[in-house]
Amino acid sequence: MKKPKLADVAKLAEVSPTTVSRVLNDRGYIGEKTRKKVYAAMEELNYYPNEIARSLFINKTFIVGVIFPTTSNPFYGQLIYHLENVCESLGYKVLLCNSGGREDKERAYLEMLQRHQVDGIIAGAHNRGIDLYKKSRMPIVSFDRILADHIPVVSSDNYRGGELATQHLIDRGCKKIIHINGPRELETPANLRRDAYEDTMKKNNLPYRTYEISDTYLEDLFNENLDLEAVFASDDMIASKVINEAKNRGIRVPEDLKVIGYDGAEAVRMLLPDLSTIQQPIEEIARVSVEILMEQINQSDNFEVKNVTLPVELIKGKTT
Amino acid sequence: MKKPKLADVAKLAEVSPTTVSRVLNDRGYIGEKTRKKVYAAMEELNYYPNEIARSLFINKTFIVGVIFPTTSNPFYGQLIYHLENVCESLGYKVLLCNSGGREDKERAYLEMLQRHQVDGIIAGAHNRGIDLYKKSRMPIVSFDRILADHIPVVSSDNYRGGELATQHLIDRGCKKIIHINGPRELETPANLRRDAYEDTMKKNNLPYRTYEISDTYLEDLFNENLDLEAVFASDDMIASKVINEAKNRGIRVPEDLKVIGYDGAEAVRMLLPDLSTIQQPIEEIARVSVEILMEQINQSDNFEVKNVTLPVELIKGKTT
DNA sequence: TTGTATGCGTTATCAG
DNA sequence: CTGATAACGCATACAA
Numbered sequence: 014m015k016k017p018k019l020a021d022v023a024k025l026a027e028v029s030p031t032t033v034s035r036v037l038n039d040r041g042y043i044g045e046k047t048r049k050k051v052y053a054a055m056e057e058l059n060y061y062p063n064e065i066a067r068s069l070f071i072n073k074t075f076i077v078g079v080i081f082p083t084t085s086n087p088f089y090g091q092l093i094y095h096l097e098n099v100c101e102s103l104g105y106k107v108l109l110c111n112s113g114g115r116e117d118k119e120r121a122y123l124e125m126l127q128r129h130q131v132d133g134i135i136a137g138a139h140n141r142g143i144d145l146y147k148k149s150r151m152p153i154v155s156f157d158r159i160l161a162d163h164i165p166v167v168s169s170d171n172y173r174g175g176e177l178a179t180q181h182l183i184d185r186g187c188k189k190i191i192h193i194n195g196p197r198e199l200e201t202p203a204n205l206r207r208d209a210y211e212d213t214m215k216k217n218n219l220p221y222r223t224y225e226i227s228d229t230y231l232e233d234l235f236n237e238n239l240d241l242e243a244v245f246a247s248d249d250m251i252a253s254k255v256i257n258e259a260k261n262r263g264i265r266v267p268e269d270l271k272v273i274g275y276d277g278a279e280a281v282r283m284l285l286p287d288l289s290t291i292q293q294p295i296e297e298i299a300r301v302s303v304e305i306l307m308e309q310i311n312q313s314d315n316f317e318v319k320n321v322t323l324p325v326e327l328i329k330g331k332t333t
Numbered sequence: 334m335k336k337p338k339l340a341d342v343a344k345l346a347e348v349s350p351t352t353v354s355r356v357l358n359d360r361g362y363i364g365e366k367t368r369k370k371v372y373a374a375m376e377e378l379n380y381y382p383n384e385i386a387r388s389l390f391i392n393k394t395f396i397v398g399v400i401f402p403t404t405s406n407p408f409y410g411q412l413i414y415h416l417e418n419v420c421e422s423l424g425y426k427v428l429l430c431n432s433g434g435r436e437d438k439e440r441a442y443l444e445m446l447q448r449h450q451v452d453g454i455i456a457g458a459h460n461r462g463i464d465l466y467k468k469s470r471m472p473i474v475s476f477d478r479i480l481a482d483h484i485p486v487v488s489s490d491n492y493r494g495g496e497l498a499t500q501h502l503i504d505r506g507c508k509k510i511i512h513i514n515g516p517r518e519l520e521t522p523a524n525l526r527r528d529a530y531e532d533t534m535k536k537n538n539l540p541y542r543t544y545e546i547s548d549t550y551l552e553d554l555f556n557e558n559l560d561l562e563a564v565f566a567s568d569d570m571i572a573s574k575v576i577n578e579a580k581n582r583g584i585r586v587p588e589d590l591k592v593i594g595y596d597g598a599e600a601v602r603m604l605l606p607d608l609s610t611i612q613q614p615i616e617e618i619a620r621v622s623v624e625i626l627m628e629q630i631n632q633s634d635n636f637e638v639k640n641v642t643l644p645v646e647l648i649k650g651k652t653t
Numbered sequence: 654t655t656g657t658a659t660g661c662g663t664t665a666t667c668a669g
Numbered sequence: 670c671t672g673a674t675a676a677c678g679c680a681t682a683c684a685a
Contacts, residue, residue, distance in 0.1 A: 029672045064448045066662035090410030109429040128384045253604045284573045349656045386678035
């Protein structure tokens with residue numbers, strides 16, 4: 014019992030395959046009774062059109078490839094949720110790629126997506142040195158990372174976010190403020206958070222210091238800064254770790270130590286409603302990313318590369 | 334400048350398309366120098382085989398459809414992460430579907446996946462009354478929900494989990510223990526958590542009461558149970574809400590109120606390391622689900638439906 | 654060891 | 670209003 018195809022429907026309905034195709038796509042004029050017959054036959058056979066064959070012919074798959082580190086992280090999980098939602102509303106499907114932060118996997122995915130003829134790619138896996146992006150002529154939108162000259166970047170205002178967070182801590186009366194960030198990479202807009210922190214501290218004549226993630230950064234942070242007053246973590250997961258470590262050391266938050274994070278994913282807001290953070294406009298990022306991707310897909314010729322920066326918001330919780 | 338196809342490579346390499354195909358798939362005998370020529374041509378043209386055309390011919394896409402409520406939820410996000418990982422390791426890609434808990438969307442996705450000729454489906458979106466599953470002859474594995482007689486179900490041991498959680502609270506000396514759960518639905522193994530709670534309470538001659546999620550369940554819970562000693566929440570997000578509400582009311586956890594959740598997603602464990610919970614074997618669930626799906630895909634004839642129940646683990650945190 | 658012809662399931666073109 | 674035919678890009682059976 015194989016899958017019925019268009020020809021089977023045609024035979025049962027006693028018409029030609031062309032006619033069935035016409036009914037299916039509502040193209041050209043068709044007699045009312047033939048249409049009925051065709052629908053009946055489709056129903057009876059439980060027929061579904063084969064999108065693969067269709068894709069091959071029209072040279073378009075209506076699939077968007079989405080590459081991010083992991084759906085396991087609440088921020089990416091939510092971003093991907095919205096990306097998928099927006100795509101779906103436009104008739105596009107999403108092929109999911111978890112790079113797991115590995116450059117080789119990202120490269121492999123990228124090639125796989127090309128072979129699979131996806132109509133476009135949204136990439137937010139932050140690996141370095143993947144020149145495949147540069148060579149590719151495929152519609153691509155990048156989240157938070159410069160991939161190549163011709164690839165538009167969507168991000169939220171990381172510099173402003175860093176400024177808001179730092180200034181907020183200063184306004185709260187803190188002077189000894191430490192920043193935690195991932196390892197510095199070139200071309201990553203997320204590092205603007207660090208620049209903003211350092212600039213803002215300078216502007217206020219305060220000493221600044223950034224810890225980069227390592228096996229021991231947490232202990233180091235606390236051991237080396239007994240006079241610590243506040244921490245600006247570059248994401249909420251890190252902020253949470255700082256808070257928990259403080260708790261374990263008997264340091265009270267916010268009385269003895271103020272902590273602010275970054276991202277504001279829904280799940281984190283729910284689990285840690287007290288956490289102060291910089292809220293990224295996650296749904297908006299998704300909306301705009303897909304929008305720009307669609308522009309490329311629909312007019313791949315004279316398409317003008319424009320980067321978009323979305324506003325962030327300071328959430329004053331109870332940890333500051 | 335269109336995409337190069339196999340014939341273009343053949344022309345450049347001065348061989349026939351068949352030969353190129355052979356090189357590509359490493360089939361049959363090929364001369365060493367021809368192979369070299371072909372590879373060179375592929376390189377020069379930046380050629381990628383068209384998987385769509387290939388799929389159409391071999392009648393197989395190596396795509397698995399994955400339907401869940403939302404990647405935004407840490408538990409599903411992590412489960413999907415692992416599902417994608419396992420699939421990738423077997424050469425399969427994942428088409429992501431967020432049902433958002435809506436039955437109409439799930440139905441639409443299901444149809445879309447059929448049209449797209451996916452080789453199989455893993456479904457964990459818990460809607461009711463989708464008979465499409467019953468009619469479908471496609472390889473399907475369900476997570477935590479009975480969809481049809483012929484569809485295997487993978488779940489962790491929900492009854493045992495409910496037992497562990499309840500007994501743990503009793504062991505901690507609690508008598509007035511309330512359970513919170515989603516609305517009761519038929520055929521959902523997750524409701525076994527509730528059954529286990531009620532059975533365990535009965536067995537210990539303790540009064541039991543289950544609150545179902547509603548707009549006011551949290552307030553009701555606290556207002557109607559001034560002598561409340563413990564809460565067993567059917568997932569960690571709910572547990573977190575209970576803890577926060579308690580905090581707002583000046584009720585200390587765990588001194589005045591003990592709370593245990595369910596799921597134990599990585600992100601939640603990181604954000605709320607103190608939370609007692611029942612840990613589901615998320616990675617294992619993913620591994621087994623894909624495994625069973627592959628069995629169906631590879632021998633769709635005499636395939637024996639077997640459900641699998643995986644063990645859970647009690648995590649004793651500081652909230653109990 | 655390599656090439657030719659055919660078909661996978663669909664749609665567009667062009668005739669009727 | 671409807672039908673025959675070719676084509677999308679690839680892989681197989683069969684020849685050479």
